[in-house]
Amino acid sequence: xxxxxxxxxxxxxxxxxxxxxxxxxxxxxxxxxxxxxxxxxxxxxxxxxxxxxxxxxxxxxxxxxxxxxxxxxxxxxxxxxxxxxxxxxxxxxxxxxxxxxxxxxxxxxxxxxxxxxxxxxxxxxxxxxxxxxxxxxxxxxxxxxxxxxxxxxxxxxxxxxxxxxxxxxxxxxxxxxxxxxxxxxxxxxxxxxxxxxxxxxxxxxxxxxxxxxxxxxxxxxxxxxxxxxxxxxxxxxxxxxxxxxxxxxxxxxxxxxxxxxxxxxxxxxxxxxxxxxxxxxxxxxxxxxxxxxxxxxxxxxxxxxxxxxxxxxxxxxxxxxxxxxxxxxxxxxxxxxxxxxxxxxxxxxxxxxxxxxxxxxxxxxxxxxxxxxxxxxxxxxxxxxxxxxxxxxxxxxxxxxxxxxxxxxxxxxxxxxxxxxxxxxxxxxxxxxxxxxxxxxxxxxxxxxxxxxxxxxxxxxxxxxxxxxxx
Numbered sequence: 001x002x003x004x005x006x007x008x009x010x011x012x013x014x015x016x017x018x019x020x021x022x023x024x025x026x027x028x029x030x031x032x033x034x035x036x037x038x039x040x041x042x043x044x045x046x047x048x049x050x051x052x053x054x055x056x057x058x059x060x061x062x063x064x065x066x067x068x069x070x071x072x073x074x075x076x077x078x079x080x081x082x083x084x085x086x087x088x089x090x091x092x093x094x095x096x097x098x099x100x101x102x103x104x105x106x107x108x109x110x111x112x113x114x115x116x117x118x119x120x121x122x123x124x125x126x127x128x129x130x131x132x133x134x135x136x137x138x139x140x141x142x143x144x145x146x147x148x149x150x151x152x153x154x155x156x157x158x159x160x161x162x163x164x165x166x167x168x169x170x171x172x173x174x175x176x177x178x179x180x181x182x183x184x185x186x187x188x189x190x191x192x193x194x195x196x197x198x199x200x201x202x203x204x205x206x207x208x209x210x211x212x213x214x215x216x217x218x219x220x221x222x223x224x225x226x227x228x229x230x231x232x233x234x235x236x237x238x239x240x241x242x243x244x245x246x247x248x249x250x251x252x253x254x255x256x257x258x259x260x261x262x263x264x265x266x267x268x269x270x271x272x273x274x275x276x277x278x279x280x281x282x283x284x285x286x287x288x289x290x291x292x293x294x295x296x297x298x299x300x301x302x303x304x305x306x307x308x309x310x311x312x313x314x315x316x317x318x319x320x321x322x323x324x325x326x327x328x329x330x331x332x333x334x335x336x337x338x339x340x341x342x343x344x345x346x347x348x349x350x351x352x353x354x355x356x357x358x359x360x361x362x363x364x365x366x367x368x369x370x371x372x373x374x375x376x377x378x379x380x381x382x383x384x385x386x387x388x389x390x391x392x393x394x395x396x397x398x399x400x401x402x403x404x405x406x407x408x409x410x411x412x413x414x415x416x417x418x419x420x421x422x423x424x425x426x427x428x429x430x431x432x433x434x435x436x437x438x439x440x441x442x443x444x445x446x447x448x449x450x451x452x453x454x455x456x457x458x459x460x461x462x463x464x465x466x467x468x469x470x471x
Contacts, residue, residue, distance in 0.1 A: 030285070030379060034278050034386050043279030045287050045463035049174050052460060057264035058181045061254060065177045068255030072173055075166040082159040089155035092148050095140035095318075102133045125327060132332055133340065135323010142318065147310035154303035157296045164293035171289060171466035177253050178457045184246040185267040186450040191239040192266075193442045194232055201229040201435060204418075208428065221428040228432055232439065272397070272452045278390055278463060281383060287464025288382050294375040301368040308361040314349035382462060389459035396452045403445040410438035 044052065050059055066072065106129045118124050143149055205225040211217035247261045278284075285291050325340035326332040350357060417434040420426035460466065 028376065028380075030281050030383065033280060034383070034390060042277040043283050043287075043463055044276050044460055045279070045284070045465035047465065048468055049466055052465060053178060055181075055264040055270070057262050058178060061181060061250065061261070062174055062177050064254045064256075065173055066170065069173055069253060070255055072166070072169050075162075075169040079159070079162045079166055082155070082162040086152070086155040086159045089148075089152040092141070093143060093152065095138045097136055097138045099136050100134075102131075104131045105129070106131070119327065130327045131325070132327070132329060133323055133325045134332065135321060135325075135340070137321040137323075138319065140318045140320075142316040144316055145310040145313045147307050147313075147315075150303045150307035150310065154300040154307065157300035157303065161293045161296035161300065164289045164296060167467045168289035168293060171461050171464070173253065174466035175457050175461040177250065179454055180246060180250045180253065181261075182267070182270075182450055182453040182457070184243065184250065184261060185263065185270070186446055187239055187242045187246055188263065189267040189446045189449075190443055191236060191243065193439070193446065194236040194239060197435070197439045197442075198229065198232045198236060201225065201232055204431070204435070205229055216424075217428065224428060224432055228436060267446065267449055270449075270453065272393075272449075272456060276390075276393065276456065276459065278386055278459070281386075284382055284386060284463050285379060288378070288462075289464065289467070291375070291378045291382055294371070294378045298368070298371040298375050301364070301371040304364040305361070305368050308357070308364040311357050311360070312350065312354070314347050317346050317348070319344035319346070385462035386459065389455050389462055392455040393452065393459065396448055396455060400445065400448040400452060403441065403448050407438065407441045407445050410434065410441050414438050 049062060053059055053062070107127060108129065141148065205222070208217045208221050208225050212219065212222055248258045250261055251258050320341070320343045322341045324332050324335065324338040326334070326338045332338055414431075414434045417426050417431045421428060421431045
């Protein structure tokens with residue numbers, strides 16, 4: 001018998017050796033720096049968002065969003081779900097004890113080979129045999145091969161991954177609120193530019209009407225100036241609609257219904273840092289929640305593979321019980337005569353039709369490879385976002401400077417065109433063209449400033465900024 005059991009265990013253990021090992025492709029080396037030459041280890045991502053954003057109105061909005069945003073609250077509940085999963089996985093390592101009572105009444109056949117006719121102390125039992133038990137029963141699977149420990153490890157890794165997922169939602173939320181705020185300031189500035197030009201164009205229209213009365217201008221000139229004024233008014237109405245939509249978007253992120261948004265300094269008064277520190281890629285990988293989440297999901301998937309592999313091996317289960325047992329309630333608690341206890345131990349392992357277990361192992365192996373590829377993808381995405389935003393900050397700094405020069409030049413051109421028109425050296429078409437050009441240039445300058453702030457915010461998020469260990 002010992003040789004038979006030993007041979008069976010050897011056979012079942014050797015079956016796991018026939019399972020294909022999980023392999024993963026070679027990882028691509030991560031560059032040592034975002035730019036050439038390499039930057040230092042300092043990074044703006046280490047700044048708390050309260051310090052990174054200097055506008056007190058924006059800080060107040062972000063603080064409200066972190067307390068009331070529904071997506072962040074949902075992410076927190078996912079953490080609690082994973083915590084419950086970890087408790088369940090830990091509990092599987094310990095005995096399960098249940099308390100209860102069992103009662104039965106049997107009538108055995110006269111010719112049956114099963115059944116008792118008297119008790120252990122020689123008392124005669126009735127034809128209907130009662131059996132009562134009150135006590136504790138336990139089942140305990142001994143984790144011989146680490147299957148349960150692997151499942152616990154997977155559950156713990158998933159708990160940490162959901163915490164990183166919560167941080168990922170927070171960093172995205174901080175970036176969304178900040179981006180929406182600067183979009184709102186952009187539309188405010190566009191509306192201010194349009195209102196300023198509308199006032200200039202209204203005065204110009206009044207002048208050309210007076211000139212028409214004096215015979216110095218035609219009705220065509222009046223119509224052209226009026227059409228330009230109508231265009232500016234329509235653009236102002238569109239800007240007011242964009243302001244309303246931006247405010248509603250911010251309010252939704254803050255978890256509240258539409259209401260006015262308090263602004264701080266105007267867009268033209270906001271300063272973009274002359275230089276930003278991105279640090280090293282290794283620092284980014286340690287701070288980005290999506291990279292950390294993907295790494296923890298990879299750890300959980302690896303533990304799932306180990307648990308699925310161990311499921312092919314024999315499992316040892318113990319089933320002790322302790323209680324009182326009698327054939328009548330009057331004797332049920334008459335110890336020690338009614339005391340009953342025992343231990344049931346069993347070894348079981350799958351032998352035939354193990355397709356479900358093989359399918360589970362294949363699924364776990366595929367999920368492990370997918371988790372590894374997802375981890376590599378998140379690293380590449382992070383590197384791409386940082387380098388793109390760094391280059392974008394450099395380019396749009398130049399764009400904003402050039403567009404400011406364009407606005408200055410066109411502003412002077414408008415003044416010159418007005419002087420020449422009054423002196424009959426320029427046509428009204430040249431005046432209208434100059435006014436329209438400076439309006440478009442000012443709107444383009446506003447868009448360039450907005451893009452600078454959006455790139456800076458996205459760089460802060462891409463480097464892993466927006467959360468702190470205390471939070």
